[in-house]
Amino acid sequence: MTIANSSTSDDLGSAAQRERRKRILDATYELARSGGFDAVQMRAVAEQADVALGTLYRYFPSKIHLLVSALGRQFEDAAGRMHEKEIPGDTPGDRVLWVLKWMARGMQGDPKLTEALTRAFMFADSSVAAEIHVVGMAMTSIVTHAMHGGTPEDGEITDEDVAIARVIGDVWLSALVAWVTGRSTAAETAAHMEKAVHLILRD
Amino acid sequence: MTIANSSTSDDLGSAAQRERRKRILDATYELARSGGFDAVQMRAVAEQADVALGTLYRYFPSKIHLLVSALGRQFEDAAGRMHEKEIPGDTPGDRVLWVLKWMARGMQGDPKLTEALTRAFMFADSSVAAEIHVVGMAMTSIVTHAMHGGTPEDGEITDEDVAIARVIGDVWLSALVAWVTGRSTAAETAAHMEKAVHLILRD
DNA sequence: AACAAAACTGGAACGTGTTCCCAATTATGC
DNA sequence: GCATAATTGGGAACACGTTCCAGTTTTGTT
Numbered sequence: 491m492t493i494a495n496s497s498t499s500d501d502l503g504s505a506a507q508r509e510r511r512k513r514i515l516d517a518t519y520e521l522a523r524s525g526g527f528d529a530v531q532m533r534a535v536a537e538q539a540d541v542a543l544g545t546l547y548r549y550f551p552s553k554i555h556l557l558v559s560a561l562g563r564q565f566e567d568a569a570g571r572m573h574e575k576e577i578p579g580d581t582p583g584d585r586v587l588w589v590l591k592w593m594a595r596g597m598q599g600d601p602k603l604t605e606a607l608t609r610a611f612m613f614a615d616s617s618v619a620a621e622i623h624v625v626g627m628a629m630t631s632i633v634t635h636a637m638h639g640g641t642p643e644d645g646e647i648t649d650e651d652v653a654i655a656r657v658i659g660d661v662w663l664s665a666l667v668a669w670v671t672g673r674s675t676a677a678e679t680a681a682h683m684e685k686a687v688h689l690i691l692r693d
Numbered sequence: 694m695t696i697a698n699s700s701t702s703d704d705l706g707s708a709a710q711r712e713r714r715k716r717i718l719d720a721t722y723e724l725a726r727s728g729g730f731d732a733v734q735m736r737a738v739a740e741q742a743d744v745a746l747g748t749l750y751r752y753f754p755s756k757i758h759l760l761v762s763a764l765g766r767q768f769e770d771a772a773g774r775m776h777e778k779e780i781p782g783d784t785p786g787d788r789v790l791w792v793l794k795w796m797a798r799g800m801q802g803d804p805k806l807t808e809a810l811t812r813a814f815m816f817a818d819s820s821v822a823a824e825i826h827v828v829g830m831a832m833t834s835i836v837t838h839a840m841h842g843g844t845p846e847d848g849e850i851t852d853e854d855v856a857i858a859r860v861i862g863d864v865w866l867s868a869l870v871a872w873v874t875g876r877s878t879a880a881e882t883a884a885h886m887e888k889a890v891h892l893i894l895r896d
Numbered sequence: 897a898a899c900a901a902a903a904c905t906g907g908a909a910c911g912t913g914t915t916c917c918c919a920a921t922t923a924t925g926c
Numbered sequence: 927g928c929a930t931a932a933t934t935g936g937g938a939a940c941a942c943g944t945t946c947c948a949g950t951t952t953t954g955t956t
Contacts, residue, residue, distance in 0.1 A: 504923080506922090506923095507933090510934095528912095531911095531912065531913085532912075532913060532914080533912075533913090541934080541935085542934060542935040542936060542937090543914090543935090543936085543937085544915085544916085544917095544934075544935075544936085544937095545933080545934055545935075547913095547914075547915080548933080548934085551914095552913080552914080553912095553913065553914090609816060612812075612815040612816065612870060613812060613815065613816055614874060615874045615875060616874055616875030616876060619875070619876055622874075622876060653885075653888050653892075654892060656885065657864055657885075657888065657889045657892055657893075659867075660863060660864040660866075660867035660868065660889070661860055661863040661864060661867075663863075663867050664862075664863035664864075664866050664867055665863065667815060671817060671818045671819055672818060672819030672822075673819060673822060673825060682856075682859065682860075685856050685860065686860045686863070689856075689857065689860055689892075689893050690860075690892050690893060707952095707953080709952085709953095710903090713904095731942095734941090734942065734943085735942075735943060735944080736942075736943090744904080744905085745904060745905040745906060745907090746905090746906085746907085746944090747903095747904075747905075747906085747907095747945085747946085747947095748903080748904055748905075750943095750944075750945080751903080751904085754944095755943080755944080756942095756943065756944090
Protein backbone atom coordinates (compact mmCIF):
# COMPACT_ATOMS: atom_id res chain seq x y z
CA MET A 491 0.00 0.00 0.00
CA THR A 492 2.70 2.42 -0.94
CA ILE A 493 2.53 5.29 -3.33
CA ALA A 494 1.03 4.51 -6.69
CA ASN A 495 3.50 3.57 -9.33
CA SER A 496 1.71 4.63 -12.47
CA SER A 497 3.34 5.96 -15.57
CA THR A 498 3.71 9.50 -14.39
CA SER A 499 7.39 9.85 -15.11
CA ASP A 500 6.68 8.44 -18.44
CA ASP A 501 8.27 5.27 -19.48
CA LEU A 502 6.36 5.22 -22.71
CA GLY A 503 7.28 6.84 -25.99
CA SER A 504 10.18 8.67 -27.53
CA ALA A 505 11.73 11.82 -26.17
CA ALA A 506 9.70 13.91 -28.60
CA GLN A 507 6.55 12.22 -27.43
CA ARG A 508 7.31 12.78 -23.78
CA GLU A 509 8.01 16.38 -24.65
CA ARG A 510 4.67 16.73 -26.42
CA ARG A 511 2.85 15.13 -23.54
CA LYS A 512 4.46 17.51 -21.13
CA ARG A 513 3.60 20.51 -23.27
CA ILE A 514 -0.02 19.36 -23.40
CA LEU A 515 -0.30 18.95 -19.64
CA ASP A 516 1.43 22.27 -19.05
CA ALA A 517 -0.98 24.01 -21.39
CA THR A 518 -3.84 22.32 -19.59
CA TYR A 519 -2.63 23.58 -16.23
CA GLU A 520 -2.18 27.08 -17.46
CA LEU A 521 -5.60 27.31 -19.07
CA ALA A 522 -7.26 25.71 -16.07
CA ARG A 523 -5.48 28.00 -13.67
CA SER A 524 -6.64 31.13 -15.42
CA GLY A 525 -10.14 30.16 -16.45
CA GLY A 526 -11.27 26.90 -14.84
CA PHE A 527 -13.04 24.00 -16.45
CA ASP A 528 -14.68 25.98 -19.23
CA ALA A 529 -11.42 27.58 -20.30
CA VAL A 530 -9.79 24.23 -20.91
CA GLN A 531 -10.97 24.01 -24.48
CA MET A 532 -9.44 21.32 -26.57
CA ARG A 533 -8.63 23.65 -29.46
CA ALA A 534 -7.00 26.09 -27.05
CA VAL A 535 -4.97 23.35 -25.38
CA ALA A 536 -3.81 22.08 -28.75
CA GLU A 537 -2.82 25.53 -29.93
CA GLN A 538 -1.01 26.46 -26.74
CA ALA A 539 0.81 23.12 -26.64
CA ASP A 540 1.63 23.54 -30.33
CA VAL A 541 0.15 20.24 -31.43
CA ALA A 542 -2.68 19.46 -33.81
CA LEU A 543 -6.11 18.76 -32.41
CA GLY A 544 -5.97 15.19 -33.64
CA THR A 545 -2.67 14.69 -31.89
CA LEU A 546 -4.09 15.97 -28.64
CA TYR A 547 -6.86 13.40 -28.94
CA ARG A 548 -4.34 10.72 -29.64
CA TYR A 549 -2.60 11.46 -26.36
CA PHE A 550 -5.74 12.02 -24.29
CA PRO A 551 -8.94 10.53 -25.66
CA SER A 552 -11.19 13.15 -24.06
CA LYS A 553 -11.17 16.38 -22.13
CA ILE A 554 -12.02 14.41 -19.01
CA HIS A 555 -9.08 12.07 -19.49
CA LEU A 556 -6.85 15.07 -19.95
CA LEU A 557 -7.97 16.82 -16.78
CA VAL A 558 -8.04 13.72 -14.63
CA SER A 559 -4.54 12.89 -15.80
CA ALA A 560 -3.48 16.35 -14.73
CA LEU A 561 -5.14 15.79 -11.37
CA GLY A 562 -3.35 12.48 -11.00
CA ARG A 563 0.02 14.08 -11.61
CA GLN A 564 -0.76 16.74 -9.04
CA PHE A 565 -1.89 14.25 -6.42
CA GLU A 566 1.10 12.05 -6.92
CA ASP A 567 3.35 15.05 -6.50
CA ALA A 568 1.52 15.96 -3.32
CA ALA A 569 1.72 12.42 -1.98
CA GLY A 570 5.43 12.35 -2.75
CA ARG A 571 6.07 15.60 -0.91
CA MET A 572 3.97 14.34 1.97
CA HIS A 573 6.07 11.25 2.38
CA GLU A 574 9.22 13.25 2.69
CA LYS A 575 8.23 15.05 5.84
CA GLU A 576 7.10 14.38 9.35
CA ILE A 577 3.47 15.20 9.90
CA PRO A 578 2.95 17.40 12.95
CA GLY A 579 0.26 16.45 15.45
CA ASP A 580 -0.05 14.14 18.41
CA THR A 581 -2.98 12.05 17.31
CA PRO A 582 -4.04 10.54 14.00
CA GLY A 583 -6.94 12.97 13.90
CA ASP A 584 -4.67 15.97 14.36
CA ARG A 585 -2.28 14.77 11.72
CA VAL A 586 -5.02 14.02 9.20
CA LEU A 587 -6.53 17.43 9.76
CA TRP A 588 -3.13 19.00 9.35
CA VAL A 589 -2.67 17.27 6.02
CA LEU A 590 -6.14 18.12 4.81
CA LYS A 591 -5.60 21.75 5.68
CA TRP A 592 -2.27 21.70 3.95
CA MET A 593 -3.90 20.40 0.78
CA ALA A 594 -6.80 22.81 1.12
CA ARG A 595 -4.39 25.70 1.31
CA GLY A 596 -2.79 24.62 -1.91
CA MET A 597 -6.12 24.24 -3.62
CA GLN A 598 -7.43 27.58 -2.44
CA GLY A 599 -4.37 29.19 -3.93
CA ASP A 600 -5.51 28.00 -7.36
CA PRO A 601 -9.27 27.85 -7.15
CA LYS A 602 -9.88 27.77 -10.89
CA LEU A 603 -7.43 24.96 -11.36
CA THR A 604 -9.02 23.06 -8.51
CA GLU A 605 -12.46 23.60 -9.98
CA ALA A 606 -11.40 22.27 -13.34
CA LEU A 607 -9.72 19.16 -11.99
CA THR A 608 -12.39 18.35 -9.42
CA ARG A 609 -15.28 18.67 -11.82
CA ALA A 610 -13.53 16.49 -14.34
CA PHE A 611 -12.94 13.89 -11.65
CA MET A 612 -16.58 13.92 -10.63
CA PHE A 613 -17.78 13.66 -14.18
CA ALA A 614 -15.49 10.86 -15.21
CA ASP A 615 -17.02 7.53 -16.11
CA SER A 616 -15.57 4.04 -16.16
CA SER A 617 -13.49 4.71 -19.27
CA VAL A 618 -11.30 6.89 -17.07
CA ALA A 619 -10.95 4.19 -14.43
CA ALA A 620 -7.17 3.94 -14.73
CA GLU A 621 -6.59 7.64 -14.19
CA ILE A 622 -9.17 7.75 -11.41
CA HIS A 623 -7.43 4.91 -9.66
CA VAL A 624 -4.20 6.85 -9.59
CA VAL A 625 -5.96 9.69 -7.84
CA GLY A 626 -7.74 7.44 -5.36
CA MET A 627 -4.56 5.62 -4.44
CA ALA A 628 -2.68 8.84 -3.90
CA MET A 629 -5.43 10.23 -1.73
CA THR A 630 -5.65 7.07 0.37
CA SER A 631 -1.90 7.04 0.67
CA ILE A 632 -1.84 10.61 1.90
CA VAL A 633 -4.42 9.97 4.59
CA THR A 634 -2.99 6.69 5.86
CA HIS A 635 0.44 8.23 5.95
CA ALA A 636 -0.93 11.00 8.12
CA MET A 637 -2.72 8.58 10.41
CA HIS A 638 0.59 6.87 11.07
CA GLY A 639 2.69 9.72 12.28
CA GLY A 640 4.71 10.22 9.18
CA THR A 641 7.38 7.92 10.53
CA PRO A 642 7.63 5.30 7.84
CA GLU A 643 8.59 2.50 10.18
CA ASP A 644 5.67 3.27 12.42
CA GLY A 645 3.73 0.06 12.11
CA GLU A 646 1.94 -1.58 9.25
CA ILE A 647 -0.99 -0.02 7.48
CA THR A 648 -3.92 -2.33 8.01
CA ASP A 649 -7.02 -2.90 5.95
CA GLU A 650 -8.89 -1.08 8.66
CA ASP A 651 -6.66 1.93 8.17
CA VAL A 652 -7.33 1.90 4.47
CA ALA A 653 -11.07 1.64 5.03
CA ILE A 654 -10.96 4.61 7.37
CA ALA A 655 -8.86 6.59 4.94
CA ARG A 656 -11.34 5.89 2.17
CA VAL A 657 -14.21 7.17 4.24
CA ILE A 658 -12.30 10.33 5.03
CA GLY A 659 -11.41 10.68 1.39
CA ASP A 660 -15.08 10.40 0.48
CA VAL A 661 -16.11 13.14 2.83
CA TRP A 662 -13.26 15.24 1.58
CA LEU A 663 -14.33 14.80 -2.02
CA SER A 664 -17.93 15.73 -1.30
CA ALA A 665 -16.81 18.78 0.65
CA LEU A 666 -14.45 19.70 -2.15
CA VAL A 667 -17.22 19.52 -4.71
CA ALA A 668 -19.43 21.71 -2.55
CA TRP A 669 -16.66 24.26 -2.25
CA VAL A 670 -15.64 24.13 -5.89
CA THR A 671 -19.19 24.59 -7.13
CA GLY A 672 -19.72 27.55 -4.84
CA ARG A 673 -22.17 25.84 -2.55
CA SER A 674 -20.06 26.28 0.58
CA THR A 675 -17.26 28.56 1.68
CA ALA A 676 -13.72 27.50 2.50
CA ALA A 677 -14.42 28.04 6.19
CA GLU A 678 -17.54 25.89 6.11
CA THR A 679 -15.64 23.21 4.28
CA ALA A 680 -12.87 23.26 6.86
CA ALA A 681 -15.33 23.05 9.74
CA HIS A 682 -17.16 20.21 8.08
CA MET A 683 -13.96 18.26 7.56
CA GLU A 684 -12.97 18.83 11.16
CA LYS A 685 -16.30 17.47 12.30
CA ALA A 686 -16.00 14.44 10.07
CA VAL A 687 -12.48 13.59 11.16
CA HIS A 688 -13.46 13.86 14.79
CA LEU A 689 -16.37 11.54 14.20
CA ILE A 690 -14.36 9.00 12.29
CA LEU A 691 -11.04 9.18 14.12
CA ARG A 692 -12.03 9.63 17.73
CA ASP A 693 -8.71 10.32 19.36
CA MET B 694 -35.68 20.43 10.51
CA THR B 695 -38.63 18.73 8.90
CA ILE B 696 -39.06 17.76 5.33
CA ALA B 697 -38.26 20.42 2.79
CA ASN B 698 -41.21 22.45 1.65
CA SER B 699 -40.16 23.46 -1.80
CA SER B 700 -42.45 23.94 -4.73
CA THR B 701 -42.72 20.35 -5.75
CA SER B 702 -46.52 20.15 -5.82
CA ASP B 703 -46.43 23.27 -7.83
CA ASP B 704 -48.08 26.34 -6.53
CA LEU B 705 -46.83 28.37 -9.44
CA GLY B 706 -48.41 28.80 -12.84
CA SER B 707 -51.59 27.90 -14.58
CA ALA B 708 -52.96 24.42 -15.02
CA ALA B 709 -51.54 24.24 -18.51
CA GLN B 710 -48.16 25.24 -17.19
CA ARG B 711 -48.20 22.65 -14.45
CA GLU B 712 -49.19 20.15 -17.08
CA ARG B 713 -46.30 21.17 -19.32
CA ARG B 714 -43.86 21.01 -16.45
CA LYS B 715 -45.04 17.56 -15.58
CA ARG B 716 -44.75 16.40 -19.19
CA ILE B 717 -41.19 17.73 -19.29
CA LEU B 718 -40.13 15.98 -16.11
CA ASP B 719 -41.83 12.77 -17.20
CA ALA B 720 -40.03 12.88 -20.52
CA THR B 721 -36.79 13.50 -18.66
CA TYR B 722 -37.33 10.46 -16.46
CA GLU B 723 -38.19 8.25 -19.36
CA LEU B 724 -35.20 9.25 -21.43
CA ALA B 725 -32.88 9.01 -18.44
CA ARG B 726 -34.25 5.62 -17.49
CA SER B 727 -33.59 4.14 -20.90
CA GLY B 728 -30.34 5.83 -21.83
CA GLY B 729 -28.80 7.68 -18.91
CA PHE B 730 -27.25 11.12 -18.88
CA ASP B 731 -26.30 11.18 -22.54
CA ALA B 732 -29.77 10.21 -23.68
CA VAL B 733 -31.34 13.17 -21.94
CA GLN B 734 -30.88 15.47 -24.90
CA MET B 735 -32.69 18.74 -24.74
CA ARG B 736 -34.16 18.37 -28.22
CA ALA B 737 -35.37 14.88 -27.38
CA VAL B 738 -36.91 16.00 -24.10
CA ALA B 739 -38.69 18.85 -25.85
CA GLU B 740 -40.02 16.61 -28.56
CA GLN B 741 -41.18 13.88 -26.21
CA ALA B 742 -42.81 16.41 -23.89
CA ASP B 743 -44.38 18.06 -26.93
CA VAL B 744 -43.03 21.52 -26.21
CA ALA B 745 -40.71 23.74 -28.21
CA LEU B 746 -37.05 23.82 -27.33
CA GLY B 747 -37.31 27.44 -26.27
CA THR B 748 -40.14 26.58 -23.93
CA LEU B 749 -38.14 23.81 -22.32
CA TYR B 750 -35.39 26.33 -21.64
CA ARG B 751 -37.93 28.73 -20.18
CA TYR B 752 -38.95 26.09 -17.64
CA PHE B 753 -35.48 24.76 -16.93
CA PRO B 754 -32.57 27.02 -17.80
CA SER B 755 -30.16 24.16 -18.44
CA LYS B 756 -29.91 20.42 -18.72
CA ILE B 757 -28.34 20.36 -15.29
CA HIS B 758 -31.22 22.30 -13.75
CA LEU B 759 -33.61 19.90 -15.39
CA LEU B 760 -31.95 16.78 -14.08
CA VAL B 761 -31.30 18.13 -10.61
CA SER B 762 -34.94 19.18 -10.40
CA ALA B 763 -35.91 15.64 -11.32
CA LEU B 764 -33.57 14.33 -8.63
CA GLY B 765 -35.11 16.71 -6.12
CA ARG B 766 -38.59 15.47 -6.87
CA GLN B 767 -37.44 11.90 -6.47
CA PHE B 768 -35.69 12.57 -3.17
CA GLU B 769 -38.63 14.44 -1.75
CA ASP B 770 -40.87 11.57 -2.69
CA ALA B 771 -38.50 9.15 -1.01
CA ALA B 772 -38.25 11.30 2.11
CA GLY B 773 -42.03 11.53 2.23
CA ARG B 774 -42.46 7.78 2.00
CA MET B 775 -39.74 7.34 4.61
CA HIS B 776 -41.58 9.50 7.09
CA GLU B 777 -44.70 7.45 6.83
CA LYS B 778 -43.19 4.27 8.14
CA GLU B 779 -41.35 2.95 11.11
CA ILE B 780 -37.73 2.24 10.38
CA PRO B 781 -36.71 -1.26 11.48
CA GLY B 782 -33.54 -1.68 13.49
CA ASP B 783 -32.54 -1.44 17.12
CA THR B 784 -29.77 1.10 16.85
CA PRO B 785 -29.32 4.31 14.86
CA GLY B 786 -26.64 2.56 12.83
CA ASP B 787 -28.92 -0.32 11.94
CA ARG B 788 -31.72 1.98 10.97
CA VAL B 789 -29.51 4.22 8.85
CA LEU B 790 -28.10 1.21 7.08
CA TRP B 791 -31.59 -0.10 6.50
CA VAL B 792 -32.62 3.17 4.91
CA LEU B 793 -29.50 3.40 2.79
CA LYS B 794 -30.03 -0.13 1.54
CA TRP B 795 -33.64 0.66 0.82
CA MET B 796 -32.61 3.63 -1.30
CA ALA B 797 -29.82 1.68 -2.94
CA ARG B 798 -32.29 -0.99 -3.97
CA GLY B 799 -34.43 1.60 -5.66
CA MET B 800 -31.49 3.10 -7.45
CA GLN B 801 -30.12 -0.22 -8.61
CA GLY B 802 -33.47 -0.90 -10.19
CA ASP B 803 -32.96 2.08 -12.47
CA PRO B 804 -29.22 2.37 -12.91
CA LYS B 805 -29.36 4.60 -15.98
CA LEU B 806 -31.73 6.99 -14.30
CA THR B 807 -29.51 7.06 -11.23
CA GLU B 808 -26.49 7.72 -13.37
CA ALA B 809 -28.14 10.64 -15.11
CA LEU B 810 -29.36 12.28 -11.93
CA THR B 811 -26.18 11.70 -9.96
CA ARG B 812 -23.88 13.05 -12.61
CA ALA B 813 -26.00 16.13 -13.01
CA PHE B 814 -25.90 16.68 -9.27
CA MET B 815 -22.13 16.36 -9.18
CA PHE B 816 -21.68 18.71 -12.09
CA ALA B 817 -24.01 21.41 -10.85
CA ASP B 818 -22.53 24.77 -9.96
CA SER B 819 -23.82 27.55 -7.75
CA SER B 820 -26.49 28.59 -10.25
CA VAL B 821 -28.29 25.39 -9.31
CA ALA B 822 -28.01 26.10 -5.60
CA ALA B 823 -31.75 26.16 -4.99
CA GLU B 824 -32.37 22.77 -6.55
CA ILE B 825 -29.28 21.32 -4.88
CA HIS B 826 -30.51 22.54 -1.55
CA VAL B 827 -33.74 20.62 -1.97
CA VAL B 828 -31.79 17.45 -2.52
CA GLY B 829 -29.43 18.05 0.39
CA MET B 830 -32.27 18.77 2.78
CA ALA B 831 -34.16 15.68 1.73
CA MET B 832 -31.10 13.51 2.15
CA THR B 833 -30.29 14.94 5.57
CA SER B 834 -33.91 14.54 6.57
CA ILE B 835 -33.90 10.90 5.53
CA VAL B 836 -30.79 10.10 7.55
CA THR B 837 -31.78 11.99 10.70
CA HIS B 838 -35.20 10.41 10.57
CA ALA B 839 -33.58 7.02 10.47
CA MET B 840 -31.24 7.86 13.34
CA HIS B 841 -34.26 8.66 15.48
CA GLY B 842 -36.15 5.46 15.18
CA GLY B 843 -38.84 6.64 12.86
CA THR B 844 -41.02 7.56 15.77
CA PRO B 845 -41.64 11.23 15.14
CA GLU B 846 -41.99 12.16 18.77
CA ASP B 847 -38.70 10.51 19.56
CA GLY B 848 -36.72 13.47 20.75
CA GLU B 849 -35.46 16.56 19.02
CA ILE B 850 -33.01 16.49 16.16
CA THR B 851 -29.88 18.28 17.31
CA ASP B 852 -27.23 20.12 15.36
CA GLU B 853 -24.96 17.24 16.15
CA ASP B 854 -27.42 14.87 14.49
CA VAL B 855 -27.50 17.04 11.41
CA ALA B 856 -23.72 17.18 11.26
CA ILE B 857 -23.53 13.41 11.50
CA ALA B 858 -26.17 13.01 8.83
CA ARG B 859 -24.25 15.32 6.52
CA VAL B 860 -21.11 13.28 6.89
CA ILE B 861 -23.00 10.11 6.14
CA GLY B 862 -24.60 11.82 3.19
CA ASP B 863 -21.17 12.80 1.90
CA VAL B 864 -19.87 9.28 2.05
CA TRP B 865 -23.01 8.06 0.41
CA LEU B 866 -22.64 10.52 -2.43
CA SER B 867 -19.05 9.59 -3.08
CA ALA B 868 -19.92 5.92 -3.01
CA LEU B 869 -22.83 6.57 -5.31
CA VAL B 870 -20.60 8.33 -7.80
CA ALA B 871 -18.15 5.46 -7.70
CA TRP B 872 -20.95 2.99 -8.37
CA VAL B 873 -22.63 5.09 -11.03
CA THR B 874 -19.43 5.58 -12.95
CA GLY B 875 -18.66 1.89 -12.84
CA ARG B 876 -15.69 2.16 -10.52
CA SER B 877 -17.19 -0.07 -7.85
CA THR B 878 -19.84 -2.75 -7.73
CA ALA B 879 -23.08 -2.56 -5.81
CA ALA B 880 -21.71 -5.04 -3.28
CA GLU B 881 -18.56 -3.01 -2.73
CA THR B 882 -20.62 0.11 -2.33
CA ALA B 883 -22.81 -1.57 0.27
CA ALA B 884 -19.82 -2.85 2.21
CA HIS B 885 -18.21 0.56 2.10
CA MET B 886 -21.33 2.26 3.42
CA GLU B 887 -21.61 -0.30 6.18
CA LYS B 888 -18.05 0.39 7.21
CA ALA B 889 -18.62 4.13 7.16
CA VAL B 890 -21.80 3.99 9.19
CA HIS B 891 -20.15 1.79 11.79
CA LEU B 892 -17.28 4.23 12.05
CA ILE B 893 -19.50 7.27 12.33
CA LEU B 894 -22.38 5.86 14.36
CA ARG B 895 -20.70 3.54 16.81
CA ASP B 896 -23.66 1.80 18.35
C1' DA C 897 -65.44 42.29 -27.24
C1' DA C 898 -61.06 44.52 -28.00
C1' DC C 899 -56.69 45.13 -26.84
C1' DA C 900 -52.04 44.42 -24.59
C1' DA C 901 -48.88 41.45 -22.46
C1' DA C 902 -47.03 37.21 -21.85
C1' DA C 903 -46.11 32.57 -23.31
C1' DC C 904 -45.40 29.25 -26.96
C1' DT C 905 -43.78 27.40 -31.56
C1' DG C 906 -40.63 26.37 -35.15
C1' DG C 907 -36.41 26.81 -36.64
C1' DA C 908 -31.94 29.00 -37.57
C1' DA C 909 -27.52 29.75 -35.67
C1' DC C 910 -23.42 29.55 -32.61
C1' DG C 911 -19.78 27.31 -29.51
C1' DT C 912 -17.25 23.53 -28.12
C1' DG C 913 -16.21 18.42 -27.67
C1' DT C 914 -15.33 14.88 -30.83
C1' DT C 915 -14.48 12.39 -35.22
C1' DC C 916 -12.58 11.86 -39.72
C1' DC C 917 -9.66 12.41 -43.70
C1' DC C 918 -5.42 12.96 -46.19
C1' DA C 919 -1.09 15.04 -47.12
C1' DA C 920 3.38 15.88 -44.91
C1' DT C 921 6.69 14.39 -41.75
C1' DT C 922 9.15 11.27 -38.84
C1' DA C 923 10.57 6.84 -37.13
C1' DT C 924 11.70 1.84 -38.14
C1' DG C 925 13.39 -2.33 -40.44
C1' DC C 926 16.32 -4.23 -44.12
C1' DG D 927 20.09 4.67 -47.95
C1' DC D 928 15.68 3.28 -48.94
C1' DA D 929 11.02 1.40 -48.53
C1' DT D 930 7.48 1.11 -45.44
C1' DA D 931 4.86 2.02 -41.37
C1' DA D 932 3.52 5.07 -37.82
C1' DT D 933 2.79 9.66 -36.32
C1' DT D 934 1.58 14.38 -36.89
C1' DG D 935 -0.52 18.61 -38.94
C1' DG D 936 -4.26 21.04 -40.79
C1' DG D 937 -8.75 21.47 -41.23
C1' DA D 938 -13.51 20.10 -42.42
C1' DA D 939 -17.51 18.06 -40.46
C1' DC D 940 -20.76 16.42 -37.00
C1' DA D 941 -23.41 16.35 -32.40
C1' DC D 942 -25.52 18.48 -28.77
C1' DG D 943 -26.19 22.37 -25.33
C1' DT D 944 -27.61 26.86 -25.71
C1' DT D 945 -29.26 31.34 -27.61
C1' DC D 946 -32.08 34.08 -30.42
C1' DC D 947 -35.79 35.64 -33.30
C1' DA D 948 -40.26 36.23 -35.95
C1' DG D 949 -44.69 34.89 -35.90
C1' DT D 950 -48.68 32.79 -33.47
C1' DT D 951 -51.50 31.53 -29.59
C1' DT D 952 -53.00 32.08 -24.97
C1' DT D 953 -53.99 34.84 -21.00
C1' DG D 954 -55.49 38.74 -18.56
C1' DT D 955 -57.54 43.49 -18.30
C1' DT D 956 -60.77 46.95 -19.20
